[in-house]
Amino acid sequence: MSKLVIVESPAKAKTIKKYLGSGYDVVASMGHVRDLPKSRLSVDVENDFKPKYVVIKGKEKLVKELKSKAGKSDSVLLATDPDREGEAISWHLAYLLGLDMKDKNRVTFNEITKSGISAGMKNPRSIDQNLVNAQQARRILDRLVGYKLSPFLSQKIRRGLSAGRVQSVAVRIIVDREEEIRAFVPEEYWTIEAKLSPEGLPAVFTALFYGDENGRIKIAKKEDCDKILADLQSAEFTVSNVKKGTRRRSPAPPFSTSTMQQEASRRLGFQARRTMKAAQELYEGVEVKGMGAIGLITYMRTDSLRVSEEAIHSAADYIRGRWGEKYLPEKERHYKSRAGAQDGHEAIRPTVPELSPDRVRDSLSPDQYKLYRLIWERFIASQMSNCLWSTVQADIAAGQYRFKSSGHTVTFDGFTVLYEEAKDEESKESGALPELAKGMRLQKKDLSGGQHFTQPPPRYTEASLIKTLEENGIGRPSTYATTISTILAREYVVRDGRALKPTELGETVTKLMKERFPKIVNVKFTAQVENDLDGVQSGKTDWVQQLHHFYGDFDQTLKTAKEEMKGVKIQLKEDMTDIKCEKCGRPMVIKTGRYGKFLACSGYPECKNTKKYVEYNGAVCPKCGGRVVVKRTKKGRVFYGCSNYPKCDFISWDEPTKELCPKCGKTLLKKRGKHPKYYCVTPGCGYEKQEDE
Numbered sequence: 001m002s003k004l005v006i007v008e009s010p011a012k013a014k015t016i017k018k019y020l021g022s023g024y025d026v027v028a029s030m031g032h033v034r035d036l037p038k039s040r041l042s043v044d045v046e047n048d049f050k051p052k053y054v055v056i057k058g059k060e061k062l063v064k065e066l067k068s069k070a071g072k073s074d075s076v077l078l079a080t081d082p083d084r085e086g087e088a089i090s091w092h093l094a095y096l097l098g099l100d101m102k103d104k105n106r107v108t109f110n111e112i113t114k115s116g117i118s119a120g121m122k123n124p125r126s127i128d129q130n131l132v133n134a135q136q137a138r139r140i141l142d143r144l145v146g147y148k149l150s151p152f153l154s155q156k157i158r159r160g161l162s163a164g165r166v167q168s169v170a171v172r173i174i175v176d177r178e179e180e181i182r183a184f185v186p187e188e189y190w191t192i193e194a195k196l197s198p199e200g201l202p203a204v205f206t207a208l209f210y211g212d213e214n215g216r217i218k219i220a221k222k223e224d225c226d227k228i229l230a231d232l233q234s235a236e237f238t239v240s241n242v243k244k245g246t247r248r249r250s251p252a253p254p255f256s257t258s259t260m261q262q263e264a265s266r267r268l269g270f271q272a273r274r275t276m277k278a279a280q281e282l283y284e285g286v287e288v289k290g291m292g293a294i295g296l297i298t299y300m301r302t303d304s305l306r307v308s309e310e311a312i313h314s315a316a317d318y319i320r321g322r323w324g325e326k327y328l329p330e331k332e333r334h335y336k337s338r339a340g341a342q343d344g345h346e347a348i349r350p351t352v353p354e355l356s357p358d359r360v361r362d363s364l365s366p367d368q369y370k371l372y373r374l375i376w377e378r379f380i381a382s383q384m385s386n387c388l389w390s391t392v393q394a395d396i397a398a399g400q401y402r403f404k405s406s407g408h409t410v411t412f413d414g415f416t417v418l419y420e421e422a423k424d425e426e427s428k429e430s431g432a433l434p435e436l437a438k439g440m441r442l443q444k445k446d447l448s449g450g451q452h453f454t455q456p457p458p459r460y461t462e463a464s465l466i467k468t469l470e471e472n473g474i475g476r477p478s479t480y481a482t483t484i485s486t487i488l489a490r491e492y493v494v495r496d497g498r499a500l501k502p503t504e505l506g507e508t509v510t511k512l513m514k515e516r517f518p519k520i521v522n523v524k525f526t527a528q529v530e531n532d533l534d535g536v537q538s539g540k541t542d543w544v545q546q547l548h549h550f551y552g553d554f555d556q557t558l559k560t561a562k563e564e565m566k567g568v569k570i571q572l573k574e575d576m577t578d579i580k581c582e583k584c585g586r587p588m589v590i591k592t593g594r595y596g597k598f599l600a601c602s603g604y605p606e607c608k609n610t611k612k613y614v615e616y617n618g619a620v621c622p623k624c625g626g627r628v629v630v631k632r633t634k635k636g637r638v639f640y641g642c643s644n645y646p647k648c649d650f651i652s653w654d655e656p657t658k659e660l661c662p663k664c665g666k667t668l669l670k671k672r673g674k675h676p677k678y679y680c681v682t683p684g685c686g687y688e689k690q691e692d693e
Helices: 010-020 060-071 084-097 114-122 129-156 165-183 222-232 257-268 272-284 309-323 357-363 366-382 462-471 477-489 504-516 523-538 543-564
Strands: 003-007 024-028 075-078 188-198 205-212 237-249 286-288 292-294 387-398 401-412 441-453 493-496 499-502 576-580 587-593 596-601 610-612 616-620 627-632 638-642 655-660 667-671 677-680 688-690
Touching: 003 010, 003 060, 010 024, 010 114, 010 272, 010 292, 024 060, 060 084, 075 084, 084 129, 129 165, 129 504, 129 523, 129 543, 165 462, 165 477, 165 499, 165 504, 165 523, 188 222, 188 387, 222 401, 222 441, 237 401, 257 272, 257 366, 257 462, 257 477, 272 366, 272 477, 286 357, 309 366, 357 366, 462 477, 477 493, 499 504, 504 543, 523 543, 616 655
Parallel strands: 003 024, 003 075
Antiparallel strands: 188 205, 188 441, 205 401, 237 387, 237 441, 286 292, 387 401, 493 499, 576 587, 587 596, 596 610, 616 627, 627 638, 655 667, 667 677, 677 688
């Protein structure tokens, strides 16, 4: 007889088994074992929203095996992930295995290391019903919205559409930004730049036009710019004031789930789902040469910035040994979590700070290594001393006009010796200035004016969307990756490089939702629902009351929408094609059925002609000149092939374009990424160019 420990995944089971040793049988539930069935609503709205759970299809044999093992064991410990979802999995397991819900049979591990597992095993507790109820409330809310609203959207717009609480708000945010961009009216403005040099010195620096002795002047048109340039031709440039100072730059805090996803997107080009997959693997444990299976990072679903004292001290020892005492701050760094953050887990950090990325590189996959390095560097840097700048700001007089110039030099690199946070926009900080003094005369090397136009706000990227969702309290860190994957899979949004762009379908659905279900796509309302779920988790809010509060208004709104839109069908422009029906001559439209897209006659029901739908991207095949076909993998990833397949075997992940190679005349392909480029695949050609050339 032994103690049975149940976790979610085989990898986690293997790592934990290593530390628990004999006397314990560690097995995996492979995630959820019981859930609401997909085939029906399975929520009794007339009976306090009582859910009707069933064993997930395909897991009957696994549940039977778990019951058998539990029956032969001295005791059963439920060691699923330490969050709402993990608590719910343990609750479902306890129900299926007939365990006493009040027994102390629940253990949690913030990190899969010897000390982390030992601490968890020493502190078993009973299942937290508040956590379970918070998960149940979220699951039922999402089921009610999805199963009640999705059929309505399918009837009014296109078959197969879905709606969701968080995904609908995410799409609205992207659509609202697109509308801002369309409505934006660029405004012209001009700048004047002077290249100056202290008399008798070779150093040249840049100063920007500011205004005159009365203050700032905005240059709105070319005529104004030309007048100022003419006035400056004979002006003497003199330093009127110099201000020197010291600037301290502090390191960024260690990662939360949200900031990890954002930084992995900016630095590594990882989509949120890819980031979370690698993070899950690092948490559950990997085989490290000389150490065996070990979890390399703490739990990766957290919005806390708290770090244990033990980890802070370990980081300090590493920093002291690697760079010396001066790279440690005067006081240990502790970071404050944002308001409303759950503080159940630490920030994401390496479990063994002295285990540098280079020491484990050979044991990790490329994605695991890149993400571990990012997490490790961010954490170690967060415990290092400030970077110090010596700053200079110079005011420069030129007749009646004024220029300004600023610069800095790094006097101590501090944490930047290891890591600097990536930004969505490039910094405009200038470099060092030559030694300047008040009254110093300057030589004018060059003087030029430049025309500019104000720019619309940029489209959202995964990183900026996740940041916006978190700032507005929409969803939770663990839901962002799934939300983004869903709106892409549903074709409400498409990728344009790294940007997220709404489709006509996404805009049409959002417009309908804003008109008929304003609460569902209201940012503040959705954030309040999240706060209410947090209230359930803390025991302050009754989960059934919350569901009643939400559903009564939602159900009435849905009934009204159905009544007022009876017989209404919204036709999308993107569904119309220029393909003529061979039976009646009317244009064919794109429809979506059980097995995907197909073409149907717009004259239905008079004409019921249908045919296979093939999507072309407008380019010609670089191998045979046929039409390029857009295809998708089972997971929805786009790739390209030739319409003459199998006679022509051309296939590519990179998009063939309408642009032709200037060397051989064949189709150029576009490779996306940080530095997009066009290239030719014709053997022996080798032509390529950057996108901005």
